[in-house]
Amino acid sequence: MTDYLQAVFAMLGPKEDRFFEPAAWLRLEKEIGRALPADYKQIVDAYAPVQINEHLYLHHPASEWFNLAEHVRSTSASWTESAWESYVTEPENDPRIFCNLPQLSFGTSEGLIPLASTDQGGQVFAATKVLGISAGVVVQGSEGDWAGHAMTFAEWLCGTWSAKR
Numbered sequence: 753m754t755d756y757l758q759a760v761f762a763m764l765g766p767k768e769d770r771f772f773e774p775a776a777w778l779r780l781e782k783e784i785g786r787a788l789p790a791d792y793k794q795i796v797d798a799y800a801p802v803q804i805n806e807h808l809y810l811h812h813p814a815s816e817w818f819n820l821a822e823h824v825r826s827t828s829a830s831w832t833e834s835a836w837e838s839y840v841t842e843p844e845n846d847p848r849i850f851c852n853l854p855q856l857s858f859g860t861s862e863g864l865i866p867l868a869s870t871d872q873g874g875q876v877f878a879a880t881k882v883l884g885i886s887a888g889v890v891v892q893g894s895e896g897d898w899a900g901h902a903m904t905f906a907e908w909l910c911g912t913w914s915a916k917r
Contacts, residue, residue, distance in 0.1 A: 756906035757791045763910070767798035773814035780813045780821045785861030789878055789887060792867060792905040796820070807870045808912075827866035827875065828859025839896030847890055850900035851879045864890055867905065878905070 761767065781787050800810040801818030811820035836856070840846045847864065848856050857863030864877035872894040882888025885902035892898050901908050 756904060756910050757794060759910050760795055760906045764799055769798060771812045771814040772797050776814035784824065784859060784865055789905050795906065807872060809869050824859055824866050831858040840898065845898045847898045847900065850883050851890065852881050
């Protein structure tokens, strides 16, 4: 079985650990009402803030610039006010269905938590359930399309990185 976290570390190279600060994670997780994925936090602690593969931005909760807590707040507010439903064209690309949620919320304990963004307008979210599996990744693409991935952030990142090489 693949250790996706170690595979991400191997792909991205030596860790920098510039902003390792557990208290920053605790403050953010208290604010949103749930823990963020452990593999995601380890990747962010090792490299963020950073732009990966010239497109994916990872923010850090202890950094002043590209601050993750601010990213979660502002992105959640934007998505809450958006007409995201207008991009849902079929049940298989409806995040309410593949996340098994009657209503979709952003930045809440049961909703989607913004994890990363792209320079092309896409967003990557953590979800408490995806396709019947506990926890997972939800991606809203630059064209407005939605996809649920029943996998860890590290596994999703490995798959995305490999596909774009």
